[in-house]
Amino acid sequence: xxxxxxxxxxxxxxxxxxxxxxxxxxxxxxxxxxxxxxxxxxxxxxxxxxxxxxxxxxxxxxxxxxxxxxxxxxxxxxxxxxxxxxxxxxxxxxxxxxxxxxxxxxxxxxxxxxxxxxxxxxxxxxxxxxxxxxxxxxxxxxxxxxxxxxxxxxxxxxxxxxxxxxxxxxxxxxxxxxxxxxxxxxxxxxxxxxxxxxxxxxxxxxxxxxxxxxxxxxxxxxxxxxxxxxxxxxxxxxxxxxxxxxxxxxxxxxxxxxxxxxxxxxxxxxxxxxxxxxxxxxxxxxxxxxxxxxxxxxxxxxxxxxxxxxxxxxxxxxxxxxxxxxxxxxxxxxxxxxxxxxxxxxxxxxxxxxxxxxxxxxxxxxxxxxxxxxxxxxxxxxxxxxxxx
Numbered sequence: 001x002x003x004x005x006x007x008x009x010x011x012x013x014x015x016x017x018x019x020x021x022x023x024x025x026x027x028x029x030x031x032x033x034x035x036x037x038x039x040x041x042x043x044x045x046x047x048x049x050x051x052x053x054x055x056x057x058x059x060x061x062x063x064x065x066x067x068x069x070x071x072x073x074x075x076x077x078x079x080x081x082x083x084x085x086x087x088x089x090x091x092x093x094x095x096x097x098x099x100x101x102x103x104x105x106x107x108x109x110x111x112x113x114x115x116x117x118x119x120x121x122x123x124x125x126x127x128x129x130x131x132x133x134x135x136x137x138x139x140x141x142x143x144x145x146x147x148x149x150x151x152x153x154x155x156x157x158x159x160x161x162x163x164x165x166x167x168x169x170x171x172x173x174x175x176x177x178x179x180x181x182x183x184x185x186x187x188x189x190x191x192x193x194x195x196x197x198x199x200x201x202x203x204x205x206x207x208x209x210x211x212x213x214x215x216x217x218x219x220x221x222x223x224x225x226x227x228x229x230x231x232x233x234x235x236x237x238x239x240x241x242x243x244x245x246x247x248x249x250x251x252x253x254x255x256x257x258x259x260x261x262x263x264x265x266x267x268x269x270x271x272x273x274x275x276x277x278x279x280x281x282x283x284x285x286x287x288x289x290x291x292x293x294x295x296x297x298x299x300x301x302x303x304x305x306x307x308x309x310x311x312x313x314x315x316x317x318x319x320x321x322x323x324x325x326x327x328x329x330x331x332x333x334x335x336x337x338x339x340x341x342x343x344x345x346x347x348x349x350x351x352x353x354x355x356x357x358x359x360x361x362x363x364x365x366x367x368x369x370x371x372x373x374x375x376x377x378x379x380x381x382x383x384x385x386x387x388x389x
Contacts, residue, residue, distance in 0.1 A: 014114030055208060199311055214336035243297065
């Protein structure tokens with residue numbers, strides 16, 4: 001059980017690191033006097049860094065072991081938290097974000113791969129709860145960041161202190177991770193290889209789930225403001241309720257998956273998310289719209305954890321499988337806000353979320369992809385005197 005608590009704490013620290021920086025982007029924009037276009041370009045760099053780094057993560061885990069790789073990469077990301085706000089000029093901001101994103105993506109891969117190994121060791125689903133702990137950490141980091149921003153605390157001081165605290169927490173969390181039990185005596189994972197057909201199919205499920213999640217997280221507050229005329233407090237509450245529903249559903253998700261299995265869980269989640277999407281599209285009052293976003297959050301919550309678990313079991317190694325799917329889901333997170341904005345600007349906000357509703361319906365059709373592969377039965381041992389042929 002200590003191994004489970006340890007990896008749960010690692011996920012929480014990872015989430016808190018992400019949530020901490022997200023709240024101080026406005027300070028960074030003011031500090032470096034960045035226009036929206038330049039800031040948007042800079043914010044692409046973490047995803048680019050993650051794309052470059054993630055395929056290398058499984059090789060690090062192979063070389064040094066999953067336990068050591070998780071601890072080192074988590075420490076590097078905690079240290080990298082303060083890099084963007086410490087940059088003296090725009091010239092340094094781009095490489096700072098690239099390094100930050102590379103550490104984030106590589107740590108994401110190795111900790112999920114380690115979780116897959118622990119899940120096998122325990123013989124039960126734990127991935128949903130771990131991703132729930134990530135949400136809890138993200139909400140905690142974001143909450144502290146919001147208080148610091150409201151209090152006018154310099155982001156360099158805030159994130160410098162947060163980096164140190166999270167570094168210590170990460171080091172402590174990693175002490176009881178599951179030790180590596182198998183020596184690295186097989187072939188090394190490939191550096192840059194196209195994902196297999198099975199990984200691509202699993203990745204498509206993850207792409208759809210993360211597309212609906214990313215679009216809702218980034219556009220919920222704007223949608224509530226523009227379509228339902230919600231005030232700033234209600235609009236902000238829409239995003240918070242969405243994230244709280246995701247966190248709660250993920251924390252309870254392992255029990256649900258254990259009872260009904262991953263395929264039924266994804267189908268049910270797709271139905272709930274699609275129903276929430278319909279409510280968002282037709283609602284013209286803030287309360288109904290917030291309920292719709294909450295349903296989307298509940299519906300997609302357990303799908304990403306199930307995708308990572310399935311990929312870890314489908315790849316040549318857990319690290320390679322997770323890396324392949326993580327690359328696809330990061331692409332979804334990168335494109336979802338932009339595509340949603342294009343549709344909203346070119347047609348309307350309800351049309352954009354009609355598209356999200358369609359993506360949720362697609363999840364229900366793709367659910368069988370996550371059906372666990374049947375166990376291979378050992379060949380029968382011939383009984384003496386039995387005739388064959």
